[in-house]
Amino acid sequence: MDFYQLLKLFGKIKSPRIRLFGLYVMHTARRRYLGIYLDPVFSCNFRCKMCYFSDDEKRKEMHGTLSEQDMEKIAKALFHRALKLQIGCGAEPSLYKNLAGIVRLGKQYNIPYISLTTNGNLLTKERLYELAEAGLNEITLSTHGIYKETYEYLMTNGKHELFLQLLNNLKELKKKYPEFKIRINYTMNExxxxxxxxxxxxxxxxxxxxxxxxPVQEIGNSEYQNFSLQKISELLDSVVTPLVEECKQRGIICMAPEQNNLETLEQDAPDKDKTFEELTYCYVSANACWNEDFDYHTETFESYCRRKRMGLYILRKLFSKTGGKLDKNKNVTRKMNYSVK
Structure with a gap:
């Protein structure tokens, strides 16, 4: 499955009503549409300055590990409706001992696309090959600097030389697994x-x-507090756009903000597609699983949807006056809109 072509195609659909109608069709046809975002362990070996893990008080609240038994129960309840499984969302998944076991579990339930988001410093060559052999489709490496000084300043506890070694290991891995995807997530700030x-x-x-x-966004009381987008905006034409164009020439998919995206963030505009996101986004950790009233020990996706009359709920949203758009007065977390090139 070419997940990014689907993402690009979906991005062309601007009407919230059309998006919700498509979701209703997939729901009633029992097709996959969930994106499962999984934190198997709620901890991190880094203290990145732009992240809530840099906040000593917040970090005290962040703990917990999913047992392999709970992972199997969650998989049985939800994985058969997942279009994508992303391992690593708000914490560092490489701290989980049986990471490859989660990938194998996802493939057991035929999840089309499985991705791992990580800082990568704990991933040895042996672990990389184990993950690829288990069926991992993509690795996403988080980085906040090109140079050693910037990387290690913003990614506290991170070692730039380990990051470079990981890149070399991935270059070798790609020769054996040419379909394996390598992705870089770069968080920009001033x-x-x-x-x-x-x-x-x-x-x-x-x-x-x-x-x-x-672009950087405020996520908790992080050590880094400069959330201005002015310099990023000023550098779009001279730095960001040439990089996007070079990616296009190299056949690299690039997701980057345009000026209107930055303006939306600055204005703190509401997310027009929040209803769609709430229906398709499924977050799982040791402390949460999908919705607050969902119990993966006793329910499945189907039984929960019957109990909540989910199909009727989607229809009501579809034919409501707002057509799936969010009430302007509703308080929401800001999301970034990207252009997929």
Whole structure:
């Protein structure tokens, strides 16, 4: 399955009503449409300055690990309706001992696309090959700097040399598993955006498939507090756009903001597709599983949807006056809109 072509196609559908209608058809036809975002362990070996793990008080609240027994129960309840499984969402998944076991479990339930989001410093060559052999489709590496100084300043506890070694290991892995996808997620701020002009000095020989450039957003009481997008906006034409164009020439999918995306963030505009997102987004950790009133020990996706009359709920949203758009007065978490190139 070409997940990113689906994402690109979906991005062309601007009408919330059409999106909800498509979702209703998939729901009634019992097709896969869930995106499952899984944190098997709620901890991190880094203290990235833009992340809530840099907050000592917040970090005290963040703990918990899913047992293998609970993982099997969650898989039985939800995995058969998953279009994508992303392992690693708000924490570092490589701290989980049986990471490859989760991938194998996902493949057992025929999930079409399984991705791992990680800082990568704990992934040895042996673990990488184990994950690929288990069926992992993609690895997403989070990085906040091109240069060693910036990388290690913003990614506290991170070692740039381990990151470079991981890139070399992935280059070798790609020779054996050519369909395996390598993705970089780069969070931009006023201190690291300009050095993107030297992106290819590090990644020239890496068979990169996807690059995501994501402007910084406030997520908790993080150590880094400069959330201004002004410099990013000023560097769009001179730094970001040339990088996007070079990616296009190299056949690399690039997800990057355009000026209107930055303006939307600055204005704190509501997310027009929040209803769709709430219906398709499924977060799982040791402390949460999908919706608050869902019990994976006793329910399945189907039994829960029958109990909640989910099909009728989607129809009501579809034919409501707002047509799936969010009430402007509703308080929501800001989401970033990207152009997929």
């Amino acid at each position: 201190d690291n955006t300009e050095e993107l002009k030297d992106f290819w000095k590090v990644f020239e020989d890496i068979p990169l498939d996807i690059l995501q450039l994501r």
